[in-house]
Amino acid sequence: MKPKLAPSILSADFWALGDAIEAVSEHADMIHVDVMDGCFVPNITMGNVVIEAIKAHSNLFVDCHLMAVRPASHFDSLAASGADSISFHYEASDDPRKDLSSLRKLGIGASIAINPSTSEEVLITLLDSTDMVVVMSVNPGFSGQRFIESAIDKIRCIRQWREEMGLGFEIEVDGGITAENIERAAEAGATVFVSASSIFGSKDPAGAAAELKRLASVGMARCPFGASSPQKAVGADNLLWGKEQ
Helix, strand or coil, X not given: CCCEEEEEHHHCCHHHHHHHHHHHCCCCCCEEEEEEECCCCCCECCCHHHHHHHHHXXXXXXXXXXXXXXXXXXXXXXXXXXXXXXXXXHHHCCCHHHHHHHHHHCCCEEEEEECCCCCHHHHCCCHHHCCEEEEECCCCCCCCCCCCCHHHHHHHHHHHHHHHXXXXXXXXXXXXXXXXXXXXXXXXXXXXXXEXXXXXXXXXXXXXXXXXHHHHHHHXXXXXCCCCCCCCCCCCCCCCCCCCC
């Protein structure tokens, strides 16, 4: 099993977004698109038209991170725009299991995220219904924040549950991922790594992406749970988690 890198365009140059994505596409397993509504988090960011543009000009998997109240009200339109997977926040959902089921019925990846202040315990009864768990390692809403160290223990706990339950969901870590901490996140059990400013804030985004992926591989090789590939995701039959590994 190899790590999957998800460059987040939140820190990309929107004047030349296509060029920015192309620059890292060789090393990207998916492109991470942060959709913020200005209510669940303070900022308002990109949405359907950006996803449509990415899908119109590339075959990259679009990992949509939805930071919005009433998340289910956005599922249909984001899926129609080309999102391959949607992560909604546990804290924003009235019925997380129902929302996960709604995403799977749309034929896309069903993913759930938790904030740094939320215990991983809230997910234990949902793990059999998700394709990916997103552990936020910063408070959602802004790029460039420092990594919150407690995320490591959350990742390790969730990965242990995954192995004990024999499930195949991915574990994504999102926020403050740098060359200094990605190895530890991978060693703890993360399988998908979101990075924004460490990639697009670099003078050499492609080189930065390649180095992050290399370091994640080093950490993953030390993961005590082993490097065996997870079982097939529980969602749509046609779900492809990024490039073939």
